Amino acid sequence: xxxxxxLILGMVFGAYALAEFYLPHHAVAGLSDELRSWAAILxxxxxxxxxxxxxxxxxxxxxxxxDDWGYKVVLLGGAAVMxxxxxxxxKLGDPPRAPTVARxxxxxxxxxxxxxxVPDDVTYTVGTVVGPGTGAPIAIAVEPGPVAIKLSKxxxxxxxxxxxxxxxxxxxxxxxxxxxxxxxxDGRVFTWIYDHVFxxxxxxxxxxxxxFVASAAFRAFRARSIEAALLLTAAIIMxxxxxxxxxxxxxxxxxxxxxxxxxxxxxxxxAIMMGAAIGAIATGLRVIVGIxxxxxxxx
Amino acid sequence: xxxxxxxERLQRFDRRWxxxxxxxAVVVPLFVPLNLxxxxxxxxxxxxxxxxxxxxxxxxxxxxxLDPSATPELEPFYRxxxxxxxxxxxxxxxxxxxxAAPPLVNRYLRETVDRAIAPPGAEGYxxxxxxxxxxxxxxxxxxxxxGRSAIIQAFGSDLRGAFDGRADDGTPLxxxxxxxxxxxxxxxxxxxxxxxxxxxxxxxxxxxGTRNRLPMVAACTAVSTADLAPYVQTGQxxxxxxxxxxxxxxxxxxxxxxxxxxxxxxxNIGTMVVILAIVFGxxxxxxxxxxxxxxxxx
Numbered sequence: 001x002x003x004x005x006x007l008i009l010g011m012v013f014g015a016y017a018l019a020e021f022y023l024p025h026h027a028v029a030g031l032s033d034e035l036r037s038w039a040a041i042l043x044x045x046x047x048x049x050x051x052x053x054x055x056x057x058x059x060x061x062x063x064x065x066x067d068d069w070g071y072k073v074v075l076l077g078g079a080a081v082m083x084x085x086x087x088x089x090x091k092l093g094d095p096p097r098a099p100t101v102a103r104x105x106x107x108x109x110x111x112x113x114x115x116x117x118v119p120d121d122v123t124y125t126v127g128t129v130v131g132p133g134t135g136a137p138i139a140i141a142v143e144p145g146p147v148a149i150k151l152s153k154x155x156x157x158x159x160x161x162x163x164x165x166x167x168x169x170x171x172x173x174x175x176x177x178x179x180x181x182x183x184x185x186d187g188r189v190f191t192w193i194y195d196h197v198f199x200x201x202x203x204x205x206x207x208x209x210x211x212f213v214a215s216a217a218f219r220a221f222r223a224r225s226i227e228a229a230l231l232l233t234a235a236i237i238m239x240x241x242x243x244x245x246x247x248x249x250x251x252x253x254x255x256x257x258x259x260x261x262x263x264x265x266x267x268x269x270x271a272i273m274m275g276a277a278i279g280a281i282a283t284g285l286r287v288i289v290g291i292x293x294x295x296x297x298x299x
Numbered sequence: 300x301x302x303x304x305x306x307e308r309l310q311r312f313d314r315r316w317x318x319x320x321x322x323x324a325v326v327v328p329l330f331v332p333l334n335l336x337x338x339x340x341x342x343x344x345x346x347x348x349x350x351x352x353x354x355x356x357x358x359x360x361x362x363x364x365l366d367p368s369a370t371p372e373l374e375p376f377y378r379x380x381x382x383x384x385x386x387x388x389x390x391x392x393x394x395x396x397x398x399a400a401p402p403l404v405n406r407y408l409r410e411t412v413d414r415a416i417a418p419p420g421a422e423g424y425x426x427x428x429x430x431x432x433x434x435x436x437x438x439x440x441x442x443x444x445x446g447r448s449a450i451i452q453a454f455g456s457d458l459r460g461a462f463d464g465r466a467d468d469g470t471p472l473x474x475x476x477x478x479x480x481x482x483x484x485x486x487x488x489x490x491x492x493x494x495x496x497x498x499x500x501x502x503x504x505x506x507x508g509t510r511n512r513l514p515m516v517a518a519c520t521a522v523s524t525a526d527l528a529p530y531v532q533t534g535q536x537x538x539x540x541x542x543x544x545x546x547x548x549x550x551x552x553x554x555x556x557x558x559x560x561x562x563x564x565x566x567n568i569g570t571m572v573v574i575l576a577i578v579f580g581x582x583x584x585x586x587x588x589x590x591x592x593x594x595x596x597x
Contacts, residue, residue: 021510029456036453037460040446047398047445156405185401194402199367202399206368210569214321215314217576222584232581236574242521242544243570244563247338254338266529273529 003296010295014288054079085193088184090159095180098163099151102174112167114140117176118151124175125150137174144169153179157188234260306587317576324572328564337563339548342531346516346538347552349489350383357488358481359389360458362503363407366399369495369520375546375559376518377407377493382416383553384491385429390477391438392487394462396450396498401443412438417555426554435466435475442467447498448506455484455507485511492517500527504535518545 013035020032058072116124118133126140127147132154147167152160158179165173181188223229240246241257286292339347353359361381365373384391391412395404412432419428432438441462444450453461459482464472472478480486490513494500500517504527508515514537519527521542530536540549543566546559 033453033457033460036446036449036456039449040444040453040461043446043449156409186405191402191405195406198399199370199403202367203370210325211318211321214569214573214576215317217573218312218317218580219314220580221577222581224584232577236577239570239574242340242542243567244335244337244544244547245567245571248335251338254340258340261525261528262532265525266532269525270529 003293006296007290007293011288011290014284018284018288051079051083082190082193085183085187085189086185088182088187090180090183090187095159096161096177097159099149099161099175099177101149101163101165103165103167104172104174105168106170110144110169111141112144112147112169112171112173114142114147114149114165114167115172115174116140116151117174119178121154122178123152123154125152126175142167144171147173149175151175151177151179155188157182157186157191234264304587304590306583306590309583310587312583321569321572324568325565328568329561332561333564333567335563335567337544337547337551337560339552340541340545342528342539342541343545343548344538344552345531346380346518346540347383347549349514349516349537350380350387350491353384353387353389353488355388357387357389358477358486359384359391359489359491360484360487361391361393361491361493362499363393363395363400363404363493364397364499365403365493365495366397367403370403371558371562372520372543372546373493373495373518374407375543375557375562376540376549378411378416378557379546379550379553379555379559380491380493380518381411382429382555385412385416385432386427389488391432392441392478392481393438394441394454395443396445396447397495398443398445404440404443408434408438408440421555424555434468435470436477439472439475439478440467448502451498451502452506455511455513458483458486483511484513488514490515494519494523496520496523500530500536504530509535516540518549521545 017032017035020028055076058076062069062072062076114126115137116126116133117135117137118124120133120135122133124131124133124138126149127142129140131138144167146164148162148164150160150162152158159182161177161179165175167173184190221232221235223232237253238257238260240249241253241255241260246253246257283292287295361384363377381391393404393408393412395401413434414431415429417424417426417428418430421428434440441458444453444461446453450461459472459478462472466472466475484490484507490503490508492500492503492515494503494517500515500519500523503513503515503517507513515535516538517527517536518540519542521544524539524541524545527536527539528541531539540546543559543562547563547566550557550559
């Protein structure tokens with residue numbers, strides 16, 4: 001029973017997903033969309049399971065002080081910090097959404113004035129006028145009528161303050177305020193950690209490849225056989241042809257590299273792709289008819 | 300005791316010297332640019348021509364599927380193609396299928412869409428200027444959805460449903476005029492894929508591109524170029540911009556040199572170092588083999 005039901009579900013939904021390609025009816029497409037929504041939800045739920053799994057695997061190793069347990073503390077600590085700063089804490093309070101506005105009526109003249117007083121890390125937008133704050137009052141002449149006002153920090157992670165003020169001729173409107181910090185995925189702390197920790201660390205890991213490729217080029221990339229010599233020659237032509245200096249030496253190199261890419265490479269690649277696709281079709285059919293059961297786990 | 304042959308000494312060459320040389324090859328060109336001309340390859344030209352052929356106000360879906368590790372190779376193309384699209388006054392819809400991408404995409408949107416990339420009078424730029432786009436008026440950011448190939452299939456059949464009918468900032472898509480008539484990927488004039496891996500351009504081709512006959516161009520990292528090049532030959536991708544060299548070529552075609560052009564110098568010197576390392580390694584290898592055949596120590 002434990003395996004029969006998943007097996008039947010796999011057969012039914014697998015066959016349906018296949019049939020959908022050959023049944024161009026809106027009812028079939030509608031159910032397919034629904035099933036894909038389920039797949040997306042399951043995929044998102046896997047993140048929660050993944051988080052719990054990391055805890056389950058890592059915590060016992062920390063408790064037993066196994067090898068490299070310190071790195072696992074960093075792993076769990078990092079995950080906990082990102083979880084904490086990724087929650088929208090600002091929703092617990094009621095941070096302002098609009099700037100403070102004070103109006104003085106009765107001035108002379110056909111126009112009106114908006115006086116903005118904001119810190120220098122805040123950008124103001126009054127109607128079509130955009131500018132940086134200075135900490136001192138800035139007077140902006142506006143036409144009578146509705147005027148859209150927006151105060152936003154130049155850094156990401158703060159909520160812009162917006163409002164629309166209906167000004168009359170002769171009015172003086174004083175505007176102030178500081179955009180409040182946000183938490184959660186668009187919040188200041190999350191963005192800062194992403195920009196200053198995750199981004200550089202992620203880029204560093206990828207950049208290290210350049211050094212290992214250079215080292216491997218010296219130590220491992222040798223013409224030990226005819227096949228290796230052919231590979232080596234093709235690689236050098238590609239390297240020269242794809243780098244801008246190849247074209248500066250002679251237009252032959254880029255053309256030769258493009259030919260290598262278009263003819264031998266694409267031919268070989270296409271054969272591999274078709275072989276893999278036929279293999280995937282065979283595996284899919286085996287799952288649908290219930291011959292392949294490895295996805296259900298071991299006996 | 301016979302003296303050690305030079306090839307044997309070099310076999311034990313401390314690889315930290317190679318690391319140092321590579322480090323210098325990467326850093327020095329950033330301060331002393333060579334400014335060698337970049338030549339766009341045919342696949343990059345095809346991508347450029349596809350965007351250039353778009354009508355004014357075309358509706359374009361841009362999928363930004365990357366993480367920070369791929370930004371040196373893909374961000375230059377992204378900036379160049381967004382300038383190109385904005386010059387065509389294209390209406391843009393953005394989304395991502397990578398969980399690590401949203402903060403990066405938010406920054407890209409702030410820097411390249413909310414603001415003009417090449418305002419009138421921009422230094423070193425003679426092309427048509429672009430302007431700042433307004434969110435939910437000129438462009439829409441749908442946000443991130445997980446689900447890999449399943450979610451890409453959902454984009455193909457019901458884009459609004461895949462994002463619960465709302466933009467990333469919570470605005471209902473029904474209230475955004477530019478989203479009228481945009482329900483699935485086939486409703487767009489072009490799909491631009493900025494793709495660092497999987498899910499990305501390959502999944503778009505396999506699951507929705509061919510089935511819905513979508514006009515698509517893609518940019519990928521240099522190592523993925525070989526993977527995606529067959530799709531250009533078959534017409535499943537209308538153009539492909541591979542790695543930093545491709546991005547530099549696209550920048551040249553758009554007429555605004557940027558990080559791709561600056562990075563091309565690093566690519567030049569770095570590639571030379573790799574080629575020299577290969578040649579040097581083989582000279583040492585063959586010299587050692589000849590020495591051993593002559594009866595020297597192994």
